[in-house]
Amino acid sequence: MSTVCDDNALETVKNWTFLLDKHGPATVRIIVASIGLSGLYFFCRSIRLFSCFKTVNDIPDEFFKKHIRLRGIVSNVDWKGRLVVSHIPIVKLPFTGNQDSEVLIHLAAVNLEESGINWLRHNLLNNYIKFELLCKNEIDNSAVCDVSVKYKTLPMMMKNVNREIVRRGLGQVINYTDNEHIKALHMIPHYNRLVQNLLLSESYADKRGVGKWKRPKLVEAVSGYPSQIVDLVKNSNIFIFLQICYTAAKEGAIVLKNLSRHINTLALHIYTVIGKTLNLMSRFYRLFFKQ
Secondary structure: OHHHHHHHHHHHHHHHHHHHHHHHHHHHHHHHHHHHHHHHHHHHHHOOOOOOOOOHHHOOHHHHHHOOEEEEEEEEEOOOOOEEEEEEOOOOOOOOOOOOOOEEEEEOOEEEOHHHHHHHHHHHOOOEEEEEEEEEEOOOOEEEEEEEEEOOOOOOOEEEHHHHHHHOOOEEEOOOOOHHHHHHHHHOHHHHHHHHHHHHHHHHHHHHOOHHHOOOOHHHHHHHHHHHHHHHHHOOHHHHHHHHHHHHHHHHHHHHHHHHHHHHHHHHHHHHHHHHHHHHHHHHHHHHOOO
């Protein structure tokens, strides 16, 4: 009986050994592939490889901390110069189709002029851009970004929109009185480096005299000198003192004129009274003493 059991056990072992020899490598490959695919799935899910962000609130805070660079199409530029971007996922699946996305983007560290907003509408509308997330603006719920767009002449190259705006004099670096700007400067190294580059671009625009830094031509400047000199003289202390003296002298002359008129009238009355008195005295003398 024991011999039969040993033979059965040996046969079972042989069968399992045969199955392992035949299907073992394939089974191991399937297990490894499954683990790899699972890891790839969780990795893609963690970095939102297929996610399309519809608003700024959909973007994870981790993306802002790591300054992830996203891409999209500019669908609109509002009256404040903010870009409304239709976000494109890192990997777009063929069967997903177009999704409605309106991510509001604010150009980091730039105060736009009206001409700058018009430039954005002319050059970025319906164009493909890349934007690096720097921080989130809690006031208007927009993403503060460093934006790049493709050159029209060189499609393979990108130009920085923030620097291009400042370099053309269509905007300037945000004033240091802005609290959010100061906070970002101290806490975000990427933002600090961007501001340094923008200050260089602003200095370049100022030296060239372009955009808001445009200076009048020589003829216009020379023609404006007389009016500037007149304004300078009018606002000087000496001119104000002379003006006060002239006004006082004019008022004094008017008073003296009126006074002299009254004195002349009084003198005329006195002269008339004296004349009449002398006439009466002469008549009285002839009437009483010549007889």
